[in-house]
Amino acid sequence: MATVQLWTDVEAEADPRVQAIFADIRATRGSDFVNNFWRGLANDPALLERTWTSLKTVMAPGALDPLTKELVYMAVSIVNGCPYCIHSHTAAARAKGLTAEQHGEFLAVVGTANQTNALVNGLQIPVDSVFKVGDT
Amino acid sequence: MATVQLWTDVEAEADPRVQAIFADIRATRGSDFVNNFWRGLANDPALLERTWTSLKTVMAPGALDPLTKELVYMAVSIVNGCPYCIHSHTAAARAKGLTAEQHGEFLAVVGTANQTNALVNGLQIPVDSVFKVGDT
Amino acid sequence: MATVQLWTDVEAEADPRVQAIFADIRATRGSDFVNNFWRGLANDPALLERTWTSLKTVMAPGALDPLTKELVYMAVSIVNGCPYCIHSHTAAARAKGLTAEQHGEFLAVVGTANQTNALVNGLQIPVDSVFKVGDT
Amino acid sequence: MATVQLWTDVEAEADPRVQAIFADIRATRGSDFVNNFWRGLANDPALLERTWTSLKTVMAPGALDPLTKELVYMAVSIVNGCPYCIHSHTAAARAKGLTAEQHGEFLAVVGTANQTNALVNGLQIPVDSVFKVGDT
Amino acid sequence: MATVQLWTDVEAEADPRVQAIFADIRATRGSDFVNNFWRGLANDPALLERTWTSLKTVMAPGALDPLTKELVYMAVSIVNGCPYCIHSHTAAARAKGLTAEQHGEFLAVVGTANQTNALVNGLQIPVDSVFKVGDT
Amino acid sequence: MATVQLWTDVEAEADPRVQAIFADIRATRGSDFVNNFWRGLANDPALLERTWTSLKTVMAPGALDPLTKELVYMAVSIVNGCPYCIHSHTAAARAKGLTAEQHGEFLAVVGTANQTNALVNGLQIPVDSVFKVGDT
Numbered sequence A, B, C, D, E, F: 001m002a003t004v005q006l007w008t009d010v011e012a013e014a015d016p017r018v019q020a021i022f023a024d025i026r027a028t029r030g031s032d033f034v035n036n037f038w039r040g041l042a043n044d045p046a047l048l049e050r051t052w053t054s055l056k057t058v059m060a061p062g063a064l065d066p067l068t069k070e071l072v073y074m075a076v077s078i079v080n081g082c083p084y085c086i087h088s089h090t091a092a093a094r095a096k097g098l099t100a101e102q103h104g105e106f107l108a109v110v111g112t113a114n115q116t117n118a119l120v121n122g123l124q125i126p127v128d129s130v131f132k133v134g135d136t
Helices: A009-013 A016-029 A036-041 A045-059 A066-080 A083-095 A100-123 B009-013 B016-029 B036-041 B045-059 B066-080 B083-095 B100-123 C009-013 C016-029 C036-041 C045-059 C066-080 C083-095 C100-123 D009-013 D016-029 D036-041 D045-059 D066-080 D083-095 D100-123 E009-013 E016-029 E036-041 E045-059 E066-080 E083-095 E100-123 F009-013 F016-029 F036-041 F045-059 F066-080 F083-095 F100-123
Strands: none
Touching: A009 A016, A016 A036, A016 A045, A036 A045, A036 A083, A036 B100, A045 A066, A045 B100, A045 E100, A045 F045, A066 A083, A066 A100, A066 B066, A066 B100, A066 D100, A083 B100, A083 D100, A100 B036, A100 B045, A100 B066, A100 B083, A100 C045, A100 D066, A100 D083, A100 D100, B009 B016, B016 B036, B016 B045, B036 B045, B036 B083, B045 B066, B045 C045, B045 D100, B066 B083, B066 B100, B066 E100, B100 E066, B100 E100, B100 F045, C009 C016, C016 C036, C016 C045, C036 C045, C036 C083, C036 D100, C045 C066, C045 D100, C066 C083, C066 C100, C066 D066, C066 D100, C066 F100, C083 D100, C083 F100, C100 D036, C100 D045, C100 D066, C100 D083, C100 E045, C100 F066, C100 F083, C100 F100, D009 D016, D016 D036, D016 D045, D036 D045, D036 D083, D045 D066, D045 E045, D045 F100, D066 D083, D066 D100, E009 E016, E016 E036, E016 E045, E036 E045, E036 E083, E036 F100, E045 E066, E045 F100, E066 E083, E066 E100, E066 F066, E066 F100, E083 F100, E100 F036, E100 F045, E100 F066, E100 F083, F009 F016, F016 F036, F016 F045, F036 F045, F036 F083, F045 F066, F066 F083, F066 F100
């Protein structure tokens, strides 16, 4: 049902760049499972490589913890209406400790933000000067 | 520049429901400042009341801490492209301790999620069966 | 295929808050049918309760009639690309009297609005001063 | 601030196709005012002509009344976050009789729909079979 | 799974307007295949006619070649998250010569644009005065 | 009006990573002008570096020419409703040869795609099996 072929492990073995990225995905995650997203991106090894490298860097622990990063990722995916992204990152968040209670609170925040965004847009509220920080 | 009048404090004083909500906003936040969003919603006191009550409940500390909730709120607002919401909640996140380093990491996650969402959509990747939880 | 379990009636009976909301949904609609949305929200009884209470209030007849409200709901759901929401509210609109002719006209307006929104965004048209109402 | 020049009446007079459309806009609306959107589209007379003709047909009274059509238009514009479209169609709705009370109810529906759309997306609720109408 | 019936050829034969449009789709494309989109629109013959006429004009070769137009169409469809549109226009682009390498580069641009759009929105970058062209 | 400070050249000189990226932007473009987007990203030098490096790679001539890539970029930015992105990439497209006629055709395609996306979503058209390529 994808718009491209999803690469099997056998096909990935035959392309050194794809093979290397699949190996790094497995090593980084400590799991043999490579999900469909990477199997689709394999059709363009350069895009696969840049996307994985960037994602690995961005989602690593830093000033924000990994679970918080997953929640931000999920919020973006929900507003974009990307079913695959919502499923895969909800699973990833659970693997990083998301509880049912946190999931419920997260959804409540996403729903409320989406609601107030619509109200603000509908009213075309001008930004209070106190909120402005940068140069004009 | 709004599509409705923004209520001044004098106008708010004249409507008991609006007055009560403005008072609760001030008490809850420990600040005399009432931002333009609430001044626009005041045109429909029932909507103002429901929105404030819901927002207050949802954004309160719970299984997720207030800063995490603000980040989720910001993510939604960025994808929706709501300038007012982005300004007001970035300011709110800073008031709750968001550092410049965390802000940079947050933006990197939002940008990466928006990027991969587009890639997934473009490729129409089918959901891996391992990600599915609920009933079909 | 959901990211959470959908509650069966048996499970709902075991939780007083969920049971009460399911009962009110049935009473309000005069139907024994409880659709999947509420069965998913049941995982967070407080969110289920707030969402149902708010929806019931907002969609009730008022200055706007129920069918007009359903059309507005459908328009939002179409732009957001939410398949479930489009299916359920198109069904609800039909139950409230939407004719095939009205449905066609509605879709034409949604399509035209989406088209001109893109043209306006692409041209970055400045707002005519005559359209501005509120304070700057 | 637009990405193209906005045509003045003098410039429009010099192009027969643009002149004809501007004249029809004025005649149809019974007003001498031509808003900026059409002045921007004038840069491509064929696009101006197709857009105006289509809009005029679609927004005319039919199985749905003009005010209901404006509300649907506004809902689309709000979710798309198009400031110009929101301003111009809120003004158009008021000219067609939108009351403050109706405006408040409309915004409440848009906000609620945007909220529940996010909840449905986040939960990835499967469509109840009773909602399905068409083939497949 | 659609919200309306999809018209079969037998049903289309019975309505002169639908029959004429289906015939023109076939003649224009040099193929007997009429895809589901038109079979759904057939429920409103006037909307079917306007949509097909407009699409045929807009997608015809002009100052931009047909493949470039398909890529622009695909980009819009990806950001809107419209699975049907992505599938049908990716297929159309391939029929017009899109190579796997071009597809990969296209996806990389769409992903990067979506990423930087989010960063710009998150930072609320003011427009450099050098980018402004039009009046005001 | 940004949510962060926009770095001046003097400030950029003081940070080696920012200085290096600003120098590369200038060298790559053959212009002394550094637009506000990069001045905002400078607050997070790592994000600035990754974003610029990725953008430079993705937008370089390849299997698709630079103007086509700009059009795809503009299409994404229009659907996302990102004013800054629309202004800056429309300017970039003009610098790469976009004519007024091409701009008009481009906008017509974006508008039509946005319109049909809404119609398809509203009708929930199932994907024709002939459009499906990849594994299920």
